[in-house]
Amino acid sequence: MRLTSLDVFRGITIAGMILVNMAGVADDVYPPLAHAEWHGCTPTDLVFPFFLFIVGVAMSFSLSKYTQENKPTSAVYWRIFRRAAILFVLGLLLNGFWNKGIWTFDLSNIRIMGVLQRISLSYLFASLAVLNLPRKGQWILAGVLLVGYWLTMMYVPVPDYGAGVLTREGNFGAYVDRLIIPQAHLYAGDGFKNLGDPEGLFSTIPAIVSVLAGYFTGEWIRKQSVQTRTSVGLALFGIGCLIVGWGWGWVFPINKKLWTSSYVVFTSGWALLLLAACYELIEVRLIKRWSKPWEIMGLNAIALFVPSVLLIKILVRTKIGTGETAPSTFNWIYQNIFASWAGTYNGSLLFALVTVLLWWAVAVLMYRQRWFLKV
Numbered sequence: 001m002r003l004t005s006l007d008v009f010r011g012i013t014i015a016g017m018i019l020v021n022m023a024g025v026a027d028d029v030y031p032p033l034a035h036a037e038w039h040g041c042t043p044t045d046l047v048f049p050f051f052l053f054i055v056g057v058a059m060s061f062s063l064s065k066y067t068q069e070n071k072p073t074s075a076v077y078w079r080i081f082r083r084a085a086i087l088f089v090l091g092l093l094l095n096g097f098w099n100k101g102i103w104t105f106d107l108s109n110i111r112i113m114g115v116l117q118r119i120s121l122s123y124l125f126a127s128l129a130v131l132n133l134p135r136k137g138q139w140i141l142a143g144v145l146l147v148g149y150w151l152t153m154m155y156v157p158v159p160d161y162g163a164g165v166l167t168r169e170g171n172f173g174a175y176v177d178r179l180i181i182p183q184a185h186l187y188a189g190d191g192f193k194n195l196g197d198p199e200g201l202f203s204t205i206p207a208i209v210s211v212l213a214g215y216f217t218g219e220w221i222r223k224q225s226v227q228t229r230t231s232v233g234l235a236l237f238g239i240g241c242l243i244v245g246w247g248w249g250w251v252f253p254i255n256k257k258l259w260t261s262s263y264v265v266f267t268s269g270w271a272l273l274l275l276a277a278c279y280e281l282i283e284v285r286l287i288k289r290w291s292k293p294w295e296i297m298g299l300n301a302i303a304l305f306v307p308s309v310l311l312i313k314i315l316v317r318t319k320i321g322t323g324e325t326a327p328s329t330f331n332w333i334y335q336n337i338f339a340s341w342a343g344t345y346n347g348s349l350l351f352a353l354v355t356v357l358l359w360w361a362v363a364v365l366m367y368r369q370r371w372f373l374k375v
Helices: 004-023 043-062 074-098 115-132 135-155 172-180 204-222 228-248 261-284 289-298 301-317 329-342 344-368
Strands: none
Touching (some): 004 043, 004 261, 004 289, 004 344, 043 115, 043 204, 043 261, 074 301, 115 135, 135 172, 135 204, 204 261, 228 261, 289 301, 289 344, 301 344, 329 344
């Protein structure tokens, strides 16, 4: 069974990621297209957890044949480890490409973690849990990870900082990351200064639950008939998660960079609502014409994500002209082609939209050639 609505959901998400990645490079960007400064959640903060949620839903279909009676073979584990390893290495290559100039890959200070690395590890551990734990055990694990992460982050003291300090360098996750990963290999930007990492190892623990939430959703969908009642059920679960996540946020703030437990539940709620809308329109009502562009992008998500990030790095690191005052290629295009007549905020938005259209055209070409990159 192939869930077209999931491909559409994935396509919307990859388009959203390209949009916010490109818009976020400019100094002036509309607030919904920027991440929350620290606590809080903007539409941009939904994109990454949506990817993890989608990974989980897809897992429920790809691993459905392996039950307690039909144990997975070593070949299945090999495919899982292989996929996780490829994603992790791709993430390292992207990080290295940014390092000390475009063509320099400096192992002495390359950032270890990142977006693809988090997807890799979350997928790996969620898959192992699904294949080796009964359904009840999977739910218990998800609860233990979320509650355990909350209690640890809020009540275990960090040397020189104390307990419950949710700053970039003072939180318990950053402390654990500094113990495991040399500081030169932690994140240097966004105020972290190599003292923590927004995609760190410790904060990947609750990210595993973002994948499991998608898996539980996929398992539920597989057992339902294709009708509006299923869409309503997804929407009600989503509203419930929004309420629980919002309430939890009062004692453990919603925070993407810390991937807090409240953030996991809250963003899973939004993912359920978007999936419910796609499911109702596409699977139940068979209204599909609007969704084809998104489906085309969703079928080659990784093939679009990696080069789109590389393109941004090239535009930012290359210059038009010579000398220290020469603008980057990105700023030259942004200022002279978009901002000069549309203004800075509209210019950054238009530049990002044009970039999304560019990658959609690439996706269409790949679709027509039947080129589908699978990891």
